[in-house]
Amino acid sequence: MKFIIENFGCQMNDHDMDKMGSVLIDHGHVAGKDVDEADAVIVNTCCIREKAEQKFYSLMGRLQHLRRKKGTILGVTGCIAEQEKENIFERLPFIDFALGPSNIHRVAEALENAAGGGRTSAFGDNTCSPSLLIRPHNTRRGIKGYVTIMKGCNNFCSYCVVPYVRGREESRRSEDVLAEVREMAGRGIVEVTLLGQNVNSYNNGNEDLSFPELLSGIDAIPGISRLRFVTSHPKDISPELIACFGTLGTLCESIHLPFQSGSDRILSLMNRGYTSSGYLHKVEALKEQCPGIAFTADCIVGFPGEQDSDFEATMRLMETVRFDGVFSFIYSARRFTTAANLPGRVPPAIAHERLSRFQKRQRAITLDSNRAMEGSRVEVLVEGQSKNSPDELSGRTRSGKIVNFRGNPGLVYKLVEVDIIKGYANSLRGELRDTPGR
Ligand code: SF4
Structure with missing residues (x-):
């Protein structure tokens, strides 16, 4: 069929x-x-x-x-x-x-x-979760591979339906994950992204490798040049994980670290388990370990009870971190969740106005960050030809930014060096420097 x-x-x-x-x-x-x-x-x-x-x-x-x-x-x-x-x-x-x-x-x-x-x-959980173990064919993404290392979540953030529909945390055995990555490397995959609702709590409470130990194991696999993971919970970012950004050569200089709000009062209502200063402390530690690391995040505006002062705290946190990108949304009540019963609904017009202010400012910060890269030389993994022009190639930096540049289609799926000549709102323009070294 x-x-x-x-x-x-x-x-x-x-x-x-x-x-x-x-x-x-x-x-x-x-x-x-x-x-x-x-x-x-x-x-x-x-x-x-x-x-x-x-x-x-x-x-x-x-x-x-x-x-x-x-x-x-x-x-x-x-x-x-x-x-x-x-x-x-x-x-x-x-x-x-x-x-x-x-x-x-x-x-x-x-x-x-x-x-x-x-x-x-x-429906419901299977005892051995066979869906965790399916290995997809490498048909869609060439040299990029995705590996699910865990599923489910135990955190019960008050707005989130994931623990109800994806169940409790369950980690795959590290030896299976490592075998899968080795097999991917053998097929020519050079960039691996580890997936899970909260990868930082991988193997929490299990007698198996911790998440930083798993990263070290993958870092040692020949042929893997880039390692990424998503998604991280700020409360579970450990000093050992932060140290990995300074020691593991394959671990890319970027992290997706949802902050959701800059207000401690709202973070508490969200049951997030950290404060804004705790979040910023981890951001600083990551920057120290890995200068130039790119931060992306998720943020919710208009959470029940959010006052102007709470939203201003969110704006301040955004300004302090200077994210490379933020997925921002207006809160929507989800079935089963405790936040759905909280008082203090923010009127839609106010929520929209806050979101639009937030997004406008974030767009400006992203543009500044892209412009700041002008004049730098970066490694780009070429993902394909540009949709707009057959002479153009498109790829990503280790920090996850899209770079477009003129080049031979034979370079697709190769690692190349590119000089950045212009930063735009959503991408960078570059000039190819040399042929692949790896
Ligand atoms: S927001 Fe993330 S950490 Fe919180 S319950 Fe949902 S999946 Fe878990």
């Missing part, structure tokens, strides 16, 4: 989409390009923000027409499936299967069951 997977959400969801694609291909199905021509459409969902959920239901409305017209098989996987469980069939009676994030390994079985007229649903 020809299938399409539509995806919403984070890098974890991207990776789950790759895993499902691999399972389906292993069962003889073929990835299609066009929803209208597909025999089956699988929608991999995210319910972290209300907007993503609204987009999902609007997509399902459109897919319902396809179902009526052509009998296209429709499946829903991921967080919304888990959140709704069997109720999803009442809300979307035309779908054939629903699988929670821990059950995506059953996607081929569900598809084949649907072809025979059957309906499949699977």
Whole structure:
């Protein structure tokens, strides 16, 4: 069967989409390009923000027409499936299967069951979480590889639905992770990103390698030039992890460190487990260990009870860190979460005004940071030809910034040195210096 997977959400969801694609291909199905021509459409969902959920239901409305017209098989996987469980069939009676994030390994079985007229649903945790163990084919990203090292979360931030839909923390055995990275290196992967809801608490309480020890193990694998991880919880960044940024040559000079708010009162209501000064202390320690490290983050504005003074604290924290980029959102109440019952809803007009002020200032900081790179020489991993011009190549610096420059397509997937000549709002322009050294 020809299938399409539509995806919403984070890098974890991207990776789950790759895993499902691999399972389906292993069962003889073929990835299609066009929803209208597909025999089956699988929608991999995210319910972290209300907007993503609204987009999902609007997509399902459109897919319902396809179902009526052509009998296209429709499946829903991921967080919304888990959140709704069997109720999803009442809300979307035309779908054939629903699988929670821990059950995506059953996607081929569900598809084949649907072809025979059957309906499949699977939710909840599996004791051995086979979905954690699926290794996706290296079909989409050439020399970049993604490895899930853990799933779930024990933190229960008051606004977040993840612990309810992705379950409690569960880490993969380090020897399996290391074997997977070794195998990737053997296939020519040079950049590895470790994925988990809170990678800093990898193997917390287990008699196995800690997260910094796992990073050291991967750093020693020949062929891996770049190592990244996402996502980190500020409270769990240990001195050992900070030290890794000064000692491990493959660990890239960038970190995604969600701060969510600069107000201690709001951080406490969010149940984040740190204060703004604690956060800044860790940022300083990281800068000391790794001068020039790029920080990105997530931030929520308009959390229940947020006053002007709280928002000003958020603006101050942003100014102090000078992030390279921030994913910022207006708070939206999610089912099951304790924040959904908090008093003090911020009126939408005020929340929008705060978000727009925040984003305007952050855009200016990002531009300053990109301009500050003019005149520097950086290592770029060439990811492909530019979408805008066949003579142009596009890649990323170790700090995660996009660089466009003129170059031969033969350099795609190589590490090259580039002089930065111009910094823009979202990217850098460079000039190629030499041919790949590694
Ligand atoms: S750390 Fe908090 S925000 Fe992140 S996944 Fe866990 S509960 Fe959600």
